[in-house]
Amino acid sequence: GRAAAVGLLLAARAVAGLEPISVGIAIAAASALTGYLSYTDLFCRFAECCLEEQRLNASALKLELEEKLFGQHLATEVILKALTGFKNNKNPKKPLTLSLHGWAGTGKNFVSQIVAENLHSKGLKSNFVHLFVSTLHFPHEQQIKLYQDQLQAWIRGNVSACASSVFIFDEMDKLHPGIIDAIKPFLDYYEQVDGVSFRKAIFIFLSNAGGDLITKIALDFWRAGRKREDIQLKDLEPVLSVGVFNNKHSGLWHSGLIDRNLIDYFIPFLPLEYRHVKMCVRAEMRARGSAIDEDVVTRVAEEMTFFPKSEKIYSDKGCKTVQSRLDFH
Ligand SMILES: Nc1ncnc2c1ncn2[C@@H]1O[C@H](COP(=O)(O)OP(=O)(O)OP(=O)(O)O)[C@@H](O)[C@H]1O
Incomplete structure (x- = not known):
């Protein structure tokens, strides 16, 4: 318990200091002490590993x-x-x-x-x-x-x-x-x-x-x-x-x-339509943790410009300025 914790602490400090050798030693020590995590598991928890054979989900x-x-x-x-x-x-x-x-x-x-x-x-x-x-x-x-x-x-x-x-x-x-x-x-x-x-x-x-x-x-x-x-x-x-x-x-x-x-x-x-812009606004609101206010959604979407001139179907900038526009509402 305590020894493992010290090992982990050491490992964390070594990682923060970016000293690969002491990271290795500390992590090996920590994994030996804890006994249930493999070296790789623990190492990859602290430092990023390139897992070549990792399957795509x-x-x-x-x-x-x-x-x-x-x-x-x-x-x-x-x-x-x-x-x-x-x-x-x-x-x-x-x-x-x-x-x-x-x-x-x-x-x-x-x-x-x-x-x-x-x-x-x-x-x-x-x-x-x-x-x-x-x-x-x-x-x-x-x-x-x-x-x-x-x-x-x-x-x-x-x-x-x-x-x-x-x-x-x-x-x-x-x-x-x-x-x-x-x-x-x-x-x-x-x-x-x-x-x-x-x-x-x-x-x-x-x-x-x-x-x-x-x-x-x-x-x-x-x-x-x-x-x-x-x-x-x-x-x-x-x-x-x-x-x-x-x-x-x-x-x-x-x-x-x-x-x-x-x-x-x-x-x-494909170019994005008005309805897609609205979806982007909602997604952004959700990401910000705010409740979806359909009035704001409509207002932001209507501020965007659409083409071609005659039909106005596709958003000029796609969903690009949605995030900054939402700041004003
Ligand atoms: N089809 C989409 N679905 C969901 N969100 C989108 C979509 N298109 C754009 N967005 C939103 O708009 C932002 C800007 O889009 P993005 O940077 O991917 O455009 P892009 O196609 O790379 O444009 P550019 O050619 O100008 O670089 C994204 O970060 C995302 O939030």
């Missing part, structure tokens, strides 16, 4: 997406399929690469966060999840060479420390093709690159590329009186392939990622 992910992600039946379906397939495969031939496309504020970052949390419980705060934002991390065109070297070293270092590392690239359409070139070798079907295998890593690319085309198709459905939920992947694929995949101005095309088949799944995000 597919039903939990499904539930979370269905509950929290509004109006994105296609994204939900494809993400579930991609992740369960990949995580169930003991021997993937290449890392998983997902490319998320859609209008602003439709949930691309939001989904990436959910996916990250389901793979490493600390989500974006995990040491094994890395988020890059083009304009933030790679702002200067003159520095591309430096960024390339740093990024490659960073990816290599992190994947050798944790094979199931997750890398998210936001604003992919603003990413210099040179940077995409730098990550390309990691996405390919190599057994190893410089002694490191990248086959268990996951790369997620976010972009607005194709958002206008996805919106057009959704609008065509709406105008034809068809249900949004009836839109299928095959309705979007041909249009996206012309607009994004064969668009010579798009960074994705320039980099040859597409014609080399390095992207496993293209995931479309």
Whole structure:
């Protein structure tokens, strides 16, 4: 009892001081003393561990997406399929690469966060999840060479420390093709690159590329009186392939990622309607612990701007400004 408590205290102090050796000793001591927790169990309770063989809880992910992600039946379906397939495969031939496309504020970052949390419980705060934002991390065109070297070293270092590392690239359409070139070798079907295998890593690319085309198709459905939920992947694929995949101005095309088949799944995000914005407002109220006031919900949703001019169906910014708007009500 007491000795174990001292051991635990020591372990906690060592972890706080970030001294790996004393953490190890203290935890080994604590686990020997307590006798019922394994070293790994205890260690991983204090320090984050990369659990490579950890299975994905597919039903939990499904539930979370269905509950929290509004109006994105296609994204939900494809993400579930991609992740369960990949995580169930003991021997993937290449890392998983997902490319998320859609209008602003439709949930691309939001989904990436959910996916990250389901793979490493600390989500974006995990040491094994890395988020890059083009304009933030790679702002200067003159520095591309430096960024390339740093990024490659960073990816290599992190994947050798944790094979199931997750890398998210936001604003992919603003990413210099040179940077995409730098990550390309990691996405390919190599057994190893410089002694490191990248086959268990996951790369997620976010972009607005194709958002206008996805919106057009959704609008065509709406105008034809068809249900949004009836839109299928095959309705979007041909249009996206012309607009994004064969668009010579798009960074994705320039980099040859597409014609080399390095992207496993293209995931479309549909523009959000008035009713989805309302759902976002309610979700935000719930998250803040306040009671749902339908008058406020309506007022916040009505403050948003909708397009196209004639029908005003889709929110310009998706659910993006909902949180800050709610502060004013
Ligand atoms: N489909 C959705 N379901 C539930 N919440 C959403 C959805 N879309 C957006 N939100 C809410 O709005 C916020 C902003 O969305 P998010 O950052 O995911 O947009 P995005 O698609 O990445 O936009 P951008 O292309 O501008 O980066 C999210 O944090 C989330 O709270």
